[in-house]
Amino acid sequence: MAREVLPLFENVSHCLYSATKTSLLQAHAHILKAGISLQEAIQTFSRLNHFGHAIRFFSYMLTQGIVPSSRVLPTVVKACTALPALGTGKQVHCFALVSGFGLDSIVQSSLVHMYLQFDRLNDARNIFDKLPQPGVVTSSALISRYARMGCVKETKELFYKTRDLGVELNLVSWNGMISGFNHSGSYFDAVLMFQKMHLGGLKPDGTSVSSVLPAVIDLEMPYMGIQIHCYVIKQGLGPDKCVVSALIDMYGKCACASEMSEVFNEMDELDVGACNALVTGLSRNGLVDNALEVFKQFKGQGMDLNVVSWTSMIASCSQNGKDIEALELFREMQIEGVKPNSVTIPCLLPACGNIAALLHGKAAHCFSLRNGISNDVYVGSALIDMYAKCGRMLSSRLCFDMMPNRNLVSWNSLLAGYAMHGKTSEAINIFQLMQRRGQRPDHVSFTCVLSACSQGGLTEEGWNYFNSMSRNHGIEARIEHYACMVTLLGRSGRLEEAYAMIKQMPLEPDSCVWGALLSSCRVHNNVDLGEIAARRLFELEPKNPGNYILLSNIYASKAMWLEVDMVRDMMSSRGLKKNPGCSWIEIKNKVHMLLAGDSSHPQMTQIIEKLAKLTMEMKKSGYVPHTDFVLQDVEEQDKEQILCGHSEKLAVVLGLLNTSPGCPLQVIKNLRICRDCHAVIKFISSFEKREIFVRDTNRFHRFKDGVCSCGDYW
Incomplete structure (x- = not known):
């Protein structure tokens, strides 16, 4: 105009x-x-x-x-x-x-496209069948949508019908089918159409290649992916940015990090899509430090990184133990003027939950409310999980109750939260409620409810749920379900029964199952079964120091110092070291990390002084340090000194020094909390009138008035 x-x-x-x-x-x-x-x-x-x-x-x-x-x-x-x-x-x-006008071909074609946009396939097909001579655009659109909806039979039928009508399907038509099949999960048909297209003399272009490569990976056909890469080189499609991104993604998923980097380095011009694929690929292969370095390089070179770039990097850090880095990236992202979206927030929130950065998690929650994305089902599910991991089950439940729509992930997140906190009855109620609401449980749901039964010591109820999986729900028990049952039996001291169950499993027991038995043996100081479980774990996980430490703990509890030395020598010969105890506490919007025995924290002098005063008060009230599992055959006084350096104690005392009286404290521990620290924190909660939350690798401990929610079993 x-x-x-x-x-x-x-x-x-x-x-x-x-x-x-x-x-x-x-x-x-x-x-x-x-x-x-x-x-x-x-x-x-x-x-x-x-x-x-x-x-x-x-x-x-x-x-x-x-x-x-x-x-x-x-x-x-x-x-x-x-x-x-x-x-x-x-x-x-x-x-x-x-x-x-209903017989006008242009009007009919426009109606076909309209009904396709609204996914009214039957209406679109009824009009299409009345077209005297359908055009290639309308035919391609209908074929593509059938493929996208996963209607393989109808797609092929329509494909051959249009060819019989004399419609010359072009490159766009074929690409629509390949892309549609890939989108709907019909990966084999996507690859088959790509092959037919090539054999039929129609040369695939960049769109064809970038559409079929994801299907090749999902079918676990890396050799075909390599052949397609050869085709790309032969046809000169290397400069196509979409093709490069798809190739990088393919090699990343195939764990071919060097080939992935090589494809990226051969690019003539940097492209943000390829950069995102490279960062994701490096992270997927455990090279998160390399991914961070590459990301910073892109940023330093003035690359116009978008929300996908930042979200990918935040997700990579969150999924690979770089939680503090994820929080820092989220802050930088907003400073750079890139607005987080409904994908960014669910990627960030696990990092907040992992280190109990409650204030950061609340800030992300507020951001989602301000920007109208809090009702997104994935954001809501991530919030449920974050609040649960930060010890705030009431907030977790409130987020769940306020969700306009829920999916299975939402239900499982709440279930897992209740199980982690040892709230067995609440977990069972939610498990029953989800079924009354028409949501079918999956294997994750059963893992959560079995874990809850284990935490609560409900052996018979656990057996009932375990048996109902296949009987009532058609779900075959997996390794994780057997691990839950071994833990459940171990809690009640039925170790021989747990061992018998392992021997009768229809699946080959893995490290999770044997680890559950070894942990139970540590609780009950059962040397014989502990040695059996440890031997199997040494075969399955020869480089995991945690298994050696658990066996050492069992020996130390029985004062079997020769055996303790033997395990220590075994670790030394294999180049293994005990993972250092590490705890995190968030104070005034800053996350502090404390390592066992480390004196580098600027307030360490005050921490030691405060801990000494608390220890004196404890001894006055009859407290005796639990030194039976200190892995050195040293004097009792030295053992007590070793216990004073445990990271969770240091973190709790740091919280006491830097927060107002009566303010609750939240600590995360990377290992299982020891018996002595557990007793000390129980005393502190009573003496200091504080509610203290400690999350270790096993569960959540809520200390209040000298009592722990775990009932002294973990």
Whole structure:
């Protein structure tokens, strides 16, 4: 439309915003004055993306008795599709039928496209079948949508039917099918169509390649991926940015980090999509430090990193133990002016939960509320999980209750939270409620409810749920379910029964199962079964120092110092060291990390002094340090000194020094909390009148008034 006509349509548009009869007449007067017909006005409004005005004028035409031409109807149908307004579109379809325009091929094609956009495949197909000679665009659109919906049989049937009708399907048609099959999970058919396309003499282009590569990986066919890469080189498709990104993604998923980097380095010009694929690929292969370094390089080079770039990096850090780095990246992202979205927040929140950064998690929650994404089901599920890991089950449940829509992940997140906190009855209630609400449990749901039974010591209830998996729900027990049952039996001291269950398992027991037995043996100081479990673990996980430490603990509890030395020598010969105890505590929006025996914290002198005073008060009340598992055969006084350096004690005392009296404390421990620290923190909670939350690798401990929620079993 000519530039000088635009002011006229701005005036007309202004009149139409009130949508009254008078305003429509005024708008019509402007149109008549300019010498433009109503039909031309409708088409112009559609070109200007004022689709509501186009439909309003069409309705006005009909009320004035003006019969529209066949070329106006496709424009109005397009407007209904864009708004979207399916109901109005169906009315336009009815008008086309009664007015005789229903047999017009252009009108029919526009209706086919409209119904496809609303996923009304049957309606689209009914109209398509009445077309005397369907065009390639309409045929391709219908075929592509069938493929995208996973209708393999219908797609192929329509594909061959259109060819029989003489429609010459082009590259776009084939690419639509390949992309559609890949999107719907019909990966084999996507690859098959790619092969047929190539064998039929039609050369695949960059879109074909970038569409089929994800399907190749999902089918675990790396050799075909390499062949496609060869084709890319041969056809000179290397400069295609989408192809490069798809190749990097493919090699990343195939754990071919060097090939992935090589494809990236051969690029003539940096592209943000390829950069994102490289960062994700490095992280996926455990090279998160390399990913961080590459990301910083891109940033330093002035690369226009988008929300996908930042979100990918935040997710990588969150999934690979770089939680503090994830929080820092989120802060930098906003400083750079990149707005987080509904994908960023669920990627960030696990990092907040991992180190109990409650204030950061609350800030992310507030951000999601301000930006209208808190109702997103994935954001809601991540919030449930974050609050649970930060010890705030009431907030977790509130987030769950306020969700307008819930999926299985939402239910499982709440279930896992209750199980982690040892709230067995609440977990069982939620498990039953989800079924009453029509949500079928999956293997994760059963893992959560079995874990809850284990935490609560409900052996018989656990057996009932375990047996009901296959009997009532058709879910075969997995390794993790057997591990839960071994823990459940171990808690009640039924170690021989747990061992018998392991020997009768239909699956090969893995490190989770043997680890559950070894942990139970540590609790009950069972040397014989502990040695059996440890031997199997040494075979399965020869480089895991935790298993050696557990066996050492069992020996130390029985004062078997020769055996303790033997395990220590075994670790030394294999180059293994005990993982240092590490605890995190968030104080005034800053996360502090304390290592066992480390004196580098600036407040360490005050921490030691405060801990010494607390120890004196404890001894006055009859406290005796639990030194039976200190792995050195040293004097009792030295053992007590070793216990004083445990990271969870240091973190709790740091919290006491830097928060107001009565303020609750939240600590995260990277290992299982020891018996002595558990007793000390129970005393501190009573003496200091504090509620103290400690999350270790096993569960959540809520200390209040000298009592722990775990019932002294963990």
